[in-house]
Amino acid sequence: MSAAKVKMREKKMRNQPPSVQYPFGELSVEGRPHNPADGLASGGGVADGPSDSHPATERLKSSHYRSGWVRGHQRDGGNYAKELPKCISAGGFARARAAEVNAMLKAVSKTTGSCHVFGALPKHMRRRAMSHNTKRLPRRLRDVANRMREKSLQAGSKKKKEQAKSKSRKARRRHGNLLLEFNRRQRKNVWLETHIWHAKRFHMVKKWGYCLGDRPTYKCYRPCYRAMSTHCLLQDLSYYCCIELQGEEDKLLAALSQLTSKEAGPTFAAALCLSGQRQGSVVVYRAGCYPSQPLGSVTFLWRPSTQGSTHRQLWIWAHPTIKQDLLPELQSVCQCCEAVVPPVVPLVIPAESTPIPEPGESPEDKPMPRTKRKQNCKDAGGPPAKKILGDGTRSLTTPVTWRSSSTGIVINDLTMEIVRYRLIGPQSHSVLAETLEAATDCDEVNKSQPSTLWWPEHCKDESKMKLHQLQADIFHILKGIYSTGELPSGTVLGLAVDDPRLTLPTKKVKALPHVQQIQEEEEEKRRELMLRGVPQHCCQSFLWEKSVRDNATDNKISEQDLNRMRSEVLVPGSRLSPTPLQGRVPILLIHQPGKQLGHEMRSWGAGWDLLLPKGWGMAFWVPLVYRGVHIGGLNMSLKHAQNKGTPHFPHDYPDCPAGIRFQEEQEIDLLVKFKRRPPAKRTNYIKHGCLAPFRCPWQQLAEEWELITREGGKERKSATETQTTSNANAVMEEESTSQLDNAVMKPLSHFTVLRDRKSLKLLSGWCRPTTSKGQRLCRARETPPLDSAAMMSFLTKCSMSVVWVRLSLLSKGKPELHAMVCVPFTEDLKLLSNKSDSSCPREPPHRNHFKSRMKRRKKSSKKAAPSSSDKGEGSDLSAPNPNCITSAEDPKSSSESSTDLVVGLWPDPLPSITSHCSRVTLGWVTQGDFFLSAGCGEALGFVSVTGLIHTLLNQPKEHRGIFLLRNPTSLHYRFAKINIEV
Amino acid sequence: IFNNRNPRNTAVEMDPVEYTLRKRLPRKLPKRRNDVYVNMKTDFRAQLARCQKLLEGGGHREICVHGLGLAINRAINIALQLQASSQGALQLAANTSTVELVDDLEPEDPDEAGEPMTRTRNNSAIHIKVFYPDPQ
Structure with a gap:
């Protein structure tokens, strides 16, 4: 019975008395002797009998017994004569009839909801808009119509009332x-x-x-790229977490040295960074675990030490995803486990004497924001500023300060305390120079009076003003520099500036450098700045002090007040003068090095980071935007890192916990997206020979290559030294079969990413570095020749590791995420000599072994479908999602992979990755795109070190470093030049 | 846009194992529309075509071709080609100069052992004015 019919019927039966069925009244009585329970039970319900109005008698015969309910007038049915009851009790019969009559009367007298009064009118008497204007109805119906109209109006208003439970827009926007x-x-x-x-x-x-x-x-997309390469791109990086460490210098260094290794580059103790002149960047490992168990990359900044004091302050800036790993690690190496309760902060620096707000106010915060707001009003005595509650990486109640009784080190979590903006591009310093103005001195009157603001207090101090003057001079020199990339990388400049809202231009203007012929003296200063960077004492900033930061935050002039002050200026549109005393902000400028790896596009994407006290974000953001910068989001950070050729956190740190988490999330996302397509429209990755299109099984890759080398080593000992690539391939086939027991034989360690600089340099030299498209050889330092002895010694150091590489396509093509890096055959390399684009090797299409299994599964599910009536057709149509199919026809296969047999994807226990395709797989691409900076498709990814060296060794000298790249959705291999950039 | 090369005679004695050499970009000056900075990366013909376009389609009476280091040769070549293709209508005026370049030397062992050094070196540059002489 169709749904509509059921509905109609239900409507008709609505007012029937429960014991009586409207059309089948007689039969109900008649049927009772046969099947009394049936007659009683199916009260107002819809009988499951046939619904057609003129049923064939034959059908009635059969259905009659089952249901007991038959529609229609069947007096003449011969069969019924036999079934007629022998006797009728008069009382029962009359009662049944009475109920029927009652029901009939009720049905007639009561109009149902949808029935309008004019429904009673014959068609020729109906008029347009009758329901709207009751006067168009005949008078006898008008009363009823009016009543109904009122009722419906009421109902409508009631509904509206329910909706409008929320306040008016005006109220909401208050x-x-x-x-x-x-x-x-x-x-x-x-x-x-x-x-x-x-x-x-x-x-x-x-x-x-x-x-x-x-x-x-x-x-x-392109304007942002252009902004990065010619002007300036602005990003808000305030979500980065800042962790502050305070303590004696030697103790801090001793603690932190456990987390890093000199082999992987400069550490926390690097001389220039330690002086506070430069920002450093390191990869942090779990204490003493180098080279395994990395946590992720962080940047750090030391506060320049004051004379004679060994008490130091260090900021570690980390991505929010590693904070949860990094903070406990820091606590353990510093032995800081006591959480400091805010009211009794016995800290060394007086700045800390004000209680830290978050934990204290959290109890009121959480349950009822309303009370909190009121309290704020009382406290501040004005309209509350935008309240920032805690931050995304911790709950409100967790402590933010820890100290150690043994070492005296204090760890402070400064997340969301400092705003960080990043300006990328060669003109970022001109944008800064135009937006910011070194803080103006305050006049004598203010100097004499004691003030609660930080700046007037500072003005009283002669030495501080001298320092400020020096910093302002350096900042002034910045204007005379053409490109940000000319400065030494990582330079730090502390400064105090005026409120940038005061100098906001009325129109958006593009900030341009003002390079003119400058005086001899200036020129000398500029040279000095370019060669040596900012002198140490000028790196000092009051942003380091909590008291000053809080003071600046609390005393910020609100937008409203500022506008009022502006409106009171005598000449409209002119600058406020004198500058209000609250409008001074301590800031810190940190130079970000641009592209440092590789040989071309040097210092592309260099820029400045601007650090501000919290609360001042928008006050600086809008003026910066008014200087014609482009704004980028997370997407652009990724592109920035890509063009620089650096791994981006957390995408390209597959060995860090945060990177692993990221990859899992990414896999789920991609899988969901994939499953959203109908199965016939999905890419069949099995046919493309792509085992894992949504993730990169690095561990398996490293293990397999490890086994291959072991096997290969044995072979070399026994057989001749000749080992071509195809030979190696054959070894591999054989390998994959015996792989399982091998793996059982010796457990292998976890894979690592090679970050040892010396090894990287060696490897880089062996790859025959060239310019990006492989046209020109780059001069590289002398490296020891690559032979099997060198290889063996290298591999003992870094087996089970993968290495970050950059691949540039030699012809057309755009590498995509998780494209495979493969080893070309010697025949393939011959194709390289003829220049046409079509001469690329192809992967023969793979067979889908799972197709038959899939079909069987589908069939069995179809068979299973009719038995379970509730699933019906709907579930059969949606059967491609095999998760819901739980047939037990094939116990072996169902136990194996019934849960994730997705059309077009290889089910979970993957076979040997390296030898799955015709060309041996070396690694995968984690970021691939058409690179606007290189003008060709480029890819960044990891390859197995073992596999890379093996391949390099077997390749002829002129083709060394040429590899194949294949997208997961394609069968075409493309030639690519591999480069390891140190 | 300049192409700079490592001079053979390094002023500071350095051990290649101990230091990493990072060259900074040469100092740039604001660029007019008729300035052409020649490099070794872009195709020669493309650079020549660009100059020709400026002179013929762009309506400039004169252009400046700049070359630094290795690119001096190419700059001269471009200028001469331009002159040859114009059947003597164009004239050249060459100037040479010296450009100061900055290198960063990053020590491999960054702690105590060595401070990062900065050194300057000089490289030659050529600036060729290619122009149509005044009618008189």
């Missing part, structure tokens, strides 16, 4: 209510200070406990 709403919305994922600005223009994503802008809603 400042306080809006803040409450904002606070509620960022309970789970915290907003940055520029959130609202971003939310209007960006696709926002909820990541790492924050709401972050991913990419703008307008098209600006």
Whole structure:
């Protein structure tokens, strides 16, 4: 019975008395002797008898027994004569009839909801808009119609009332209510200070406990790239977590040295970084675990030491995803396990004497934001500023300070305390120079009076003012520099600046450098700056001091006050003078080195980081935007890292916990996206010979290559030394069969990413470094020749590791995520000599072994479908999702992979990865794209060190470092030049 | 845009194992529309075509071709080609100069052992003015 019919019937039966069925009244009585339970039970329900109005008698015969309910007038049915009851009790019969009559009367007298009064009118008497204007009805019906109309109006208004439970828009947009709403919305994922600005223009994503802008809603991929390479791109990086360490220098260094290794490059103790002149960057490992168990890359900045004091302050800036791993590690190496309760902060620096706000106010915060707001009002005595509650990486109640009684080191979690903006591009210093102005001195009157603000107090101190003057001079020199890349990388400059809102231009203007012929003296200073960077004492900033930071945050002039002051200026549009005393902000400028790896596009993407005290975010953001910068989101950070050729955190750290987590998330995302397509429209990865299109099984890769070398070593001893690639391939086939027991034989360690600089340099030299498209050889330092002895000694050091490489395609093509890096045959390399694009090797299509199994499964599921009536056709149509199919026809296969047999994907226990395709797999690409900076398709990814060296050894000298790249969705291999950039 | 090369005679004695050499970009000056900086990466013909376009289609009476280091040869070549293809209508005026370049030397063992060094070296540059002489 179709749904509509059922509905109609239900409507008809609505007012029937429960014991009586409207059309089948007689039969119900008649049927009772045969099947009394049936007659009684199926009260108002819809009988499952046939629904056609003129049923064939034959059908009735059969159905009659089952249901007991038959429609229609069947007096003349011969069969029924026999079934008629012998006797009828008069009382029962009359009662049944009475009920029927009652029901009939009720049905007639009561109009159902949908029936309008004019439904009673014959068609020729109906008029247009009758329901709207009751006067068009005949008078006898008007009363009823009026009543109904009122009723319907009431019902409508009631509905509206329910909807309008929330306040009016005006009420909702009222400042306080809006803040409450904002606070509620960022309970789970915290907003940055520029959130609202971003939310209007960006696709926002909820990541790492924050709401972050991913990419703008307008098209600006190329403009953003151009901004990075010629002007300036601005990003909000405030979601990065800052961890502050304070303590004696030697103790800090001793503790931190456990986390890093000199082999992987400069550490926390690097001389220039330690002086506070440069920002450093390191890869942090678990204490004493180098080279295994890395945590991730962090940047760090030492505060320049004051004279004679060994007490140092260090900021470690880390991505929010490693904070949860890094913080416990830091606590353990510093032996800082006592959480400091805020009210009794016995800290060394007086700046800490003000209680840390978050934990203290958290109890009121959480349950009822309303009370909190009121309290704030009382405290501040004015409208509450935008409240930032905790941050995305910790709950409100966790402590933010830990100290150690043995070493005296204090760890402070400064997440969300400092705003960090990143300006990328050669003109970023001109943008800064135009936006910021070194803080103006305050006049004598203010100097004499004691003040609660930090700047007037500082003005009283002669030495501080002298320092400020020096810093301002250096900042002034910045204007005379053409490109940010000319400066020494990682330079730090501390400064105090005026409120940039005061100098906001009325129109957006593009900041350009002002390079003119400058005086001899200036020129000398500029040279000095370019060669030596900022002198040590000028790297000092008051941003390091908590008291100053808090003072600046608390005393920020609100936008409203500022606008009022502007409106009171005598000449409209002129600058406020004198500058209000609150409008001084301590900042820190950190130079970010651009591209340092490789031989071309040097210092591409260099820029400055701007650190501000919290609360000042928007005050600096808008003026920066008004200088004609482009704004980038997370997407652009990734592209920036790609073009620089550096691994981006956490995408390209597969051995770090954060990287592993990221890869798992990415796999789920990609799989969900894949499954959303109908199976016939999906890429069949099995046929493409792609085992793992959504993830990279690095561990398996490293293990397999390890086994191959062992096997190969044995072979070499026994047989001749000749080992061509195809030979190796044959070894591998054989290998894959015996792989399992081998793996059982000796457990292999976890894979690592090779970060030892000496090994990397050696490897880089062996790859025959060239310019990106492989046209020109680059001069490299002398490396020991690559032979089997060198290989063996190298491999003993770094077996089971993968290495970060850059691959540039020699012809057309655009590598994609998780493209495979493969080893070419010697025949393939011959194709390289003829230059046409079509002469690329191809992978023969693979057979889908799972097709038959899939079909069987589908069939069995179809068979199973009719038996379970509730699934019906619907579930059969959606059967491609095999997760819901739980047939037990084939116990072996179902136990093996019934849960994740997805059309087009290889089920879980993967066969040998390296030898699955015709060309041996070396590794995968984690980032591939058409690189605008190189003008060709390039890819960044990891390859197995063992496999790489083996291949290099077997390749002829002129083709050394040429590999094949194949996208997961394609059968074409493309030639690519591998480069390891140190 | 300049192409700079490592001079053979390094002023500072350095051990290649101990230091990594990172060259900074040469100092740039603001660029007019008729300035052409020649490099060794871009195809020669493309650079020549660019100059020709500036002179003929771009409506400039004169252009400046700049070359640094290895690219001096190419700059001269471009200028001469331009002159030859114009049947003597164009004239050349060459100037040479010296450009100061900055190198960063990063020590391999960054702790105590060595401070990162910066050194300057000089490289030659050529600036060729290619112009149509005034009618008189």
